[in-house]
Amino acid sequence: AAISATQLFVTSVGTTRVDVYNLPITAASVPAFSITNGVNIPEAAAVDAAGNLYVGNLGNSTVTVYAPQFSAASAPTTTLNVTDGGGGAFQIFSIAIGR
Numbered sequence: 455a456a457i458s459a460t461q462l463f464v465t466s467v468g469t470t471r472v473d474v475y476n477l478p479i480t481a482a483s484v485p486a487f488s489i490t491n492g493v494n495i496p497e498a499a500a501v502d503a504a505g506n507l508y509v510g511n512l513g514n515s516t517v518t519v520y521a522p523q524f525s526a527a528s529a530p531t532t533t534l535n536v537t538d539g540g541g542g543a544f545q546i547f548s549i550a551i552g553r
Contacts, residue, residue: 456499456507461486461524463507465496472496472509474524492518492530500549506531510546517546 456463462475464485470493473485494513501507505522515537518530536544 456501458501458505458507458522463489463499463501463509465499465509467495467497467512469496470494470513472499472507487524487526489520489524489526489528491528492516492520492533498546498549500551502551508549508551510536510549512545515544515546517549 455465460477462477462479464473464475466473471488471490472493473488475483476486493509494511494516496509497512498510499507507520507524509518509520511518515535517534517536519532520528521531536546
């Protein structure tokens with residue numbers, strides 16, 4: 455999961471979506487929408503200072519980047535293929551954004 459000033463982004467391995475919740479979260483909260491374009495078994499998420507969302511995808515060993523304003527129609531602005539240099543894929547368990 456990752457959080458911005460106004461939204462919570464939740465990944466779930468075994469799905470092809472990132473669920474987006476509007477803040478504040480309550481016991482009755484449900485996703486406002488899901489991002490599915492470019493999502494392939496997401497297992498990590500992070501948000502940078504500019505509000506860009508980074509999603510680590512287990513299904514195709516990529517990190518997809520999305521620019522705000524987010525919606526169900528959001529598509530990646532950038533896709534990074536993550537390999538070991540020899541063509542082997544990596545699992546992306548977490549993403550840290552430097553400052």
